[in-house]
Amino acid sequence: MIGSIFAVLDRTGRSVIHVLEELGGMLFLFVSIARWAVSPPFKIRQIMKQMEFVGVKSLFVVILTGLFTGMVSALQGYHGFKMFSAESLVGSTVALAMTRELGPVLTSLMVTARAGSAMAAELGTMKVTEQIDALYVMASNPVKHLIVPRVIAGVIMLPALTIVSDFVGIFGSYFVGVGLLDINKGMFIRNMTKFVDLGDIYNGLVKAAVFGLILSFIGCYKGFKTTGGAEGVGKATTEAVVISAITILICDYFLTALMF
Amino acid sequence: MRSISTEAKVGLFVLVALAVLAYMSFRVGEYGFGHKKGYLVTAAFDNVAGLEKDASVRIAGVEVGRIEEISLKNGRAQVTLRIHPDVELEKDVQASIKTHGILGDKYIEIAPGTEEVGYMRPGGEITRVEQQADLDRLLRELGSITSDIMAVTATLKDVVGGEEGQTNLKAIVSNTKELSENLNRVVTQNNEKINLLVTNLNRASGSMQKTFASLHEITDKINKGQGTIGQLVENREIFDNLNKTLASLNKITEKVSQGEGTIGKLVAKDDLFETLNRTAVSLQNITEKIDAGEGTIGKLVNDEETVESLNAGLKSIDRSMSGIERYISRADSFRTFFSYRGEYLMSESNAKSYVNVRIQPREDVFYVLGAVADPRGRRTVTERIADGQTVKFEEYDKGELLIDAQIGKRFRDIAMRGGFFESTGGVGVDYFALNDTLKITFEAFDFDKDRNAHLKFYADYRLFRHVSLTAGWDDFISSEGNESPFVGLSISFEDKDLKYLLSSIPISR
Numbered sequence: 063m064i065g066s067i068f069a070v071l072d073r074t075g076r077s078v079i080h081v082l083e084e085l086g087g088m089l090f091l092f093v094s095i096a097r098w099a100v101s102p103p104f105k106i107r108q109i110m111k112q113m114e115f116v117g118v119k120s121l122f123v124v125i126l127t128g129l130f131t132g133m134v135s136a137l138q139g140y141h142g143f144k145m146f147s148a149e150s151l152v153g154s155t156v157a158l159a160m161t162r163e164l165g166p167v168l169t170s171l172m173v174t175a176r177a178g179s180a181m182a183a184e185l186g187t188m189k190v191t192e193q194i195d196a197l198y199v200m201a202s203n204p205v206k207h208l209i210v211p212r213v214i215a216g217v218i219m220l221p222a223l224t225i226v227s228d229f230v231g232i233f234g235s236y237f238v239g240v241g242l243l244d245i246n247k248g249m250f251i252r253n254m255t256k257f258v259d260l261g262d263i264y265n266g267l268v269k270a271a272v273f274g275l276i277l278s279f280i281g282c283y284k285g286f287k288t289t290g291g292a293e294g295v296g297k298a299t300t301e302a303v304v305i306s307a308i309t310i311l312i313c314d315y316f317l318t319a320l321m322f
Numbered sequence: 323m324r325s326i327s328t329e330a331k332v333g334l335f336v337l338v339a340l341a342v343l344a345y346m347s348f349r350v351g352e353y354g355f356g357h358k359k360g361y362l363v364t365a366a367f368d369n370v371a372g373l374e375k376d377a378s379v380r381i382a383g384v385e386v387g388r389i390e391e392i393s394l395k396n397g398r399a400q401v402t403l404r405i406h407p408d409v410e411l412e413k414d415v416q417a418s419i420k421t422h423g424i425l426g427d428k429y430i431e432i433a434p435g436t437e438e439v440g441y442m443r444p445g446g447e448i449t450r451v452e453q454q455a456d457l458d459r460l461l462r463e464l465g466s467i468t469s470d471i472m473a474v475t476a477t478l479k480d481v482v483g484g485e486e487g488q489t490n491l492k493a494i495v496s497n498t499k500e501l502s503e504n505l506n507r508v509v510t511q512n513n514e515k516i517n518l519l520v521t522n523l524n525r526a527s528g529s530m531q532k533t534f535a536s537l538h539e540i541t542d543k544i545n546k547g548q549g550t551i552g553q554l555v556e557n558r559e560i561f562d563n564l565n566k567t568l569a570s571l572n573k574i575t576e577k578v579s580q581g582e583g584t585i586g587k588l589v590a591k592d593d594l595f596e597t598l599n600r601t602a603v604s605l606q607n608i609t610e611k612i613d614a615g616e617g618t619i620g621k622l623v624n625d626e627e628t629v630e631s632l633n634a635g636l637k638s639i640d641r642s643m644s645g646i647e648r649y650i651s652r653a654d655s656f657r658t659f660f661s662y663r664g665e666y667l668m669s670e671s672n673a674k675s676y677v678n679v680r681i682q683p684r685e686d687v688f689y690v691l692g693a694v695a696d697p698r699g700r701r702t703v704t705e706r707i708a709d710g711q712t713v714k715f716e717e718y719d720k721g722e723l724l725i726d727a728q729i730g731k732r733f734r735d736i737a738m739r740g741g742f743f744e745s746t747g748g749v750g751v752d753y754f755a756l757n758d759t760l761k762i763t764f765e766a767f768d769f770d771k772d773r774n775a776h777l778k779f780y781a782d783y784r785l786f787r788h789v790s791l792t793a794g795w796d797d798f799i800s801s802e803g804n805e806s807p808f809v810g811l812s813i814s815f816e817d818k819d820l821k822y823l824l825s826s827i828p829i830s831r
Contacts, residue, residue: 102669102807113332121335222339229342258350263343264756 091205091283095213098206108211116177116212116278117219123176124169124223125230131164132156132231136238140245149239150249154257156235161262162322165228167314170220170273174306178281181212182302185285186295194286209282213275220274221267228266265321272317277306347735347755360387360404361444365417365430368453370399372428373419379403379430380420389430403430403448411435411442418452529602536609657682661814667796669806672697674796676812678726686733692726694744698804700724743767746776759784763794773801780808788815 139152185208188194197204232254239245284302288294370392379387387405394400405411412435420431432448442448481487509516663676678692700722704715728741728750739750748767755762761782768776780794790812797804 100807107328110328110332114328118331118335218336222336225339225343225346229346255349260347260350263346263350267343 087287088279088283091209091286092279094205095209095279098203098210099214105207105211108207109214112211112215113219115180116173116215116274117222120173120176120219120223121226123172124227127168127172128160128165128227128230129234131168132160132234133238135159135164135231136235136243140239140243149243149245150253152239152243152245153232153235153250153254156239157232157254157258158262160228160231160235161258161266163266163314163318165224165231166220166266166270166273167310169223169227169270170277170310171307173216173220173223173274174277174281174303174310177216178277178306179299179303181278181281182285182288183295183299185209185282186288186298189286189288190291190294204286209286212282213278216274216278217271218274220270220277224267224270228263268321269314269317272313273310276309276313280306280309360406362390362402362404363411363442363444363446363448364400364402365448365451366395366398366400367419367451368398370401370419372421373401373430374427377427377429379405379432381409381432381434383431386432401430411446411448412437413439413442413446414450415442415448416450416452417448526599526602529599529606533602533606533609536606540609655682655684658817659814660817661812663792663810663812665792665794665796665808665810667697667806667808669804670697673810674808676726686731688730688732688737690726690728690730690739690741694724694726696724696744700745739765744776748776761790774799776800782812788813790814 135156136152139155140149143149143151143155185194188208194204194208197207236250240247240250281302284298284305288298290297373389373392375389375392377389378385379389386409387403389401390404391402392399393402411432414435416433416435418431418433419428421428435450482491659678659680659682661676661678661680663678665674665676666672667674674697675695676692678690680688680690682688697720699718699720702717702719704717706713706715724744725742726744728739728743730737730739730750732738735754737752737754739752741747743750743765744767746768748765748769750763750765750767753762754760761784763778763780763782765778766775776797777799778794778796779798780792780796782790782792784790791809792812793807793809795805795807797806799805
């Protein structure tokens with residue numbers, strides 16, 4: 063009887079400690095990233111390489127996502143607005159949705175799937191093959207060499223990708239709305255420029271930068287904490303993607319509540 | 323073919339993304355972003371419910387501006403309008419709040435005024451304001467109208483209703499009947515006389531018509547010769563004469579009106595009517611003469627020269643007024659800023675200070691003059707030939723100040739600068755974002771074939787009105803290991819006194 067009570071207490075305590083350890087580890091890693099990110103020398107080549115990986119190589123998939131999101135939003139919006147003979151509002155609705163929400167969130171989710179997972183897998187493999195320990199032995203800081211360039215690349219490239227995604231999405235809605243559904247071209251553009259504020263675009267970019275930080279940070283953290291061989295690497299990758307995606311969606315709500 | 327380097331790919335991508343962002347900013351922020359175009363006028367309304375900031379301002383349905391601000395002033399809504407610079411508003415324009423369709427947005431419609439009263443200056447107020455027709459007030463007014471009508475009908479009921487009223491009505495009807503019978507009798511008895519009266523009247527009206535035609539021509543001429551009115555007012559003599567004439571005319575008409583009985587005479591006597599006819603004919607003669615330009619009044623009406631000289635005088639006054647106005651508006655837009663800027667260079671562990679004066683004669687043009695204290699000092703290179711070899715000596719004089727002297731022009735949210743940067747030639751670009759709170763700057767100077775140019779990239783964020791934070795990267799492609807990230811602070815304030823001092827120096831037109 064007493065024994066089973068103690069077993070329950072023991073398990074509760076263990077899981078609380080585990081969560082706290084995890085959060086503490088994240089915090090420490092974050093502080094050390096912040097410190098190393100601002101102290102020279104800067105690893106320009108490393109940062110460039112990661113920017114190419116996160117940004118340039120994600121361009122195609124982001125353009126495709128943005129284009130079709132914009133197109134399908136226009137198509138769906140058209141049927142709704144047609145009931146009120148307000149088809150010309152399709153453009154502004156899609157533009158607002160793209161710049162405020164869909165652009166940053168979908169871009170971040172795509173990059174999480176593409177680059178966040180790769181970061182976790184790459185660093186995880188390095189961890190289980192003890193390459194990271196080797197770096198420590200060579201008196202070279204792995205946070206500085208491996209994580210900082212990835213995080214910087216994420217923070218800079220996500221807004222850039224989001225700009226492209228916004229633009230391509232709006233272009234897609236224009237193509238569907240004006241080209242296929244024959245909405246009045248002038249009113250379409252006029253309403254778009256009338257209802258979309260610069261604030262909408264900029265706040266979307268701030269969101270994208272935060273999401274970039276989240277996905278690269280979680281990808282690297284999960285990679286660094288990998289244990290247990292090839293199976294562990296797979297588990298770390300999955301966890302990185304799932305946690306990043308959930309965190310991005312939750313943060314999106316709070317950022318929206320704060321900014322708009 | 324050599325493959326494109328990683329850096330080039332990243333660079334290209336970032337540039338494309340920034341170009342797209344700039345394009346979207348321009349499209350979205352057509353009005354009211356960064357460097358705002360147009361001038362401000364205000365209008366006070368009793369009620370602006372439903373009117374939003376940034377709603378459009380229209381003339382004849384064409385958008386000519388946006389609403390800049392809505393605030394409360396003395397219990398009324400003060401609406402500030404930003405009007406497009408190409409559009410001039412007359413001083414007596416009328417502003418009213420209108421709605422697009424039934425459910426549409428509210429906007430402000432401006433009804434054009436008259437050109438003669440002149441145009442509104444920036445900061446002016448539209449005084450003629452039509453209040454919003456709100457439903458409550460409409461219903462209240464309708465209520466008071468119906469109560470008035472009810473009072474009238476009640477009185478009518480008192481008068482007509484009842485036995486007394488009915489007998490009165492009967493009496494009225496029988497009286498009217500009697501009157502019309504009498505009238506009938508009179509007409510049948512005097513049939514011939516009435517006929518004669520009508521023919522005479524007919525003749526008289528013919529000559530009258532001619533008189534009026536000539537008079538019409540005269541007034542037309544007076545109308546065209548606007549300037550002459552001025553002379554009429556100036557010339558006391560003419561005015562006095564006119565006054566006297568009018569007075570005697572007055573007397574004549576009084577006499578005519580006193581002789582009421584003449585109508586009876588007119589019926590009996592034929593010759594009086596002839597006289598009237600003759601008078602009309604001679605009046606016709608006089609007006610024809612005036613028309614032909616004979617006599618004093620004729621000259622006054624017809625002389626083109628007087629009119630022209632008067633016109634020329636007015637025009638020159640107008641020109642000098644507009645000159646004064648231009649001068650005043652130039653003084654208004656003239657602004658001077660002083661700023662101090664300190665940058666802590668992390669690699670050098672030392673600070674670099676800038677003191678600048680920024681003179682801005684127009685909103686989009688500015689001049690920067692300043693001095694820079696660089697911990698690295700001022701570099702001087704001397705070449706000496708020793709043993710047939712050129713040897714270069716570089717000296718750093720730490721006490722020397724470097725000079726900034728630049729001219730710049732701003733295009734919406736981008737400003738281009740050129741001139742001396744830290745005592746060497748160079749160029750710079752500023753990008754303004756978030757309503758000018760954020761400024762991103764890139765500068766390139768000190769071009770030398772032996773080493774890399776000095777490039778500097780930084781961002782300023784305005785924290786308070788006068789204080790900005792700055793961070794960036796100085797000389798980041800330096801071939802001499804001078805590159806250094808920096809953080810710092812800049813303090814800037816506007817000098818109002820220097821503005822008037824400088825603008826009082828004569829400037830050529």
